[in-house]
Amino acid sequence: MQQCCIMKLKKKMKTVRNTTAKTEIQELIANSPVALSHTEIQSATNGLCDRVTIYRVLERLTVEGLIHKVVNVDGVVKYAGCHSCSEKHNHNHIHFSCQKCKSVTCLEDVESTFKMPKKYIISEMNFTLSGLCPQCS
């Protein structure tokens, strides 16, 4: 078969592969009602793979738009599944952070408004409410 430019580009394109680690981690996050940290994922998967692999899988899933990163108010990075961003990725929803059990939940139906300050160009919002979750209150 003759290789045209498109074929050459296709050949150059990095092809993604499905691995056990990727599948398991994705399902774990998708089935979790709360966002999960790297440590929590490591505990849950229990030796499924190296901790470096977890970092790399999380990076890959984030780039692919299957999960999104949430930085908790205490600085702990957590990951949650993407539910309502099939066409365009809009992660500008509010998150709730429980001060007791440290859980982070996506509140995708809660709306918020604010007066845009002039002089600043806003491109992203990161809103987190803290307090007690239903389980802890």
Place this chain on the structure above:
Amino acid sequence: MQQCCIMKLKKKMKTVRNTTAKTEIQELIANSPVALSHTEIQSATNGLCDRVTIYRVLERLTVEGLIHKVVNVDGVVKYAGCHSCSEKHNHNHIHFSCQKCKSVTCLEDVESTFKMPKKYIISEMNFTLSGLCPQCS
């Protein structure tokens, strides 16, 4: 002098002391238009004291209500001076995080509203807007 219960309590009470490190760090933060990270403070003070001391001074200033902690969207912890919390400490203002110069600014005059989700008890809010600051846009 006979020591009554109150005197004994007074004696027990931990007295705060003013030190060079504490004064310098507090003034540095107070005079900064943007929130400063531990690393930035360490660079700015340039060998004034040990890095552990900076951590402890920041902790003390936070407890005393002279500064407040801000966790940036990238997880970096920064500290900003408290301006409008002389009586009660209300740090529920919006912060702005510049994606280019990584600066964090307190937007104390910007108001925001949101529909409080039921089932959750809200006690704190942590809102950060990202984009380009006046200097970078």
Place this chain on the structure above:
DNA sequence: TTGCAAATGCAACAGTGTTGCATTATGAAA
């Protein structure tokens, strides 16, 4: 089935924050 390269495991590293303990120095009391 074969072979390329995506993905992994492992070691080693850098950055950040904490803790214990000996030493220093602050400020109230004498």
Place this chain on the structure above:
DNA sequence: TTTCATAATGCAACACTGTTGCATTTGCAA
């Protein structure tokens, strides 16, 4: 001013989180 209890510091050592390089394994298209 001097004394002295203890708040504060310096230093070493540690734990935790995240990254990088490289050899090896493994997924999958040809």
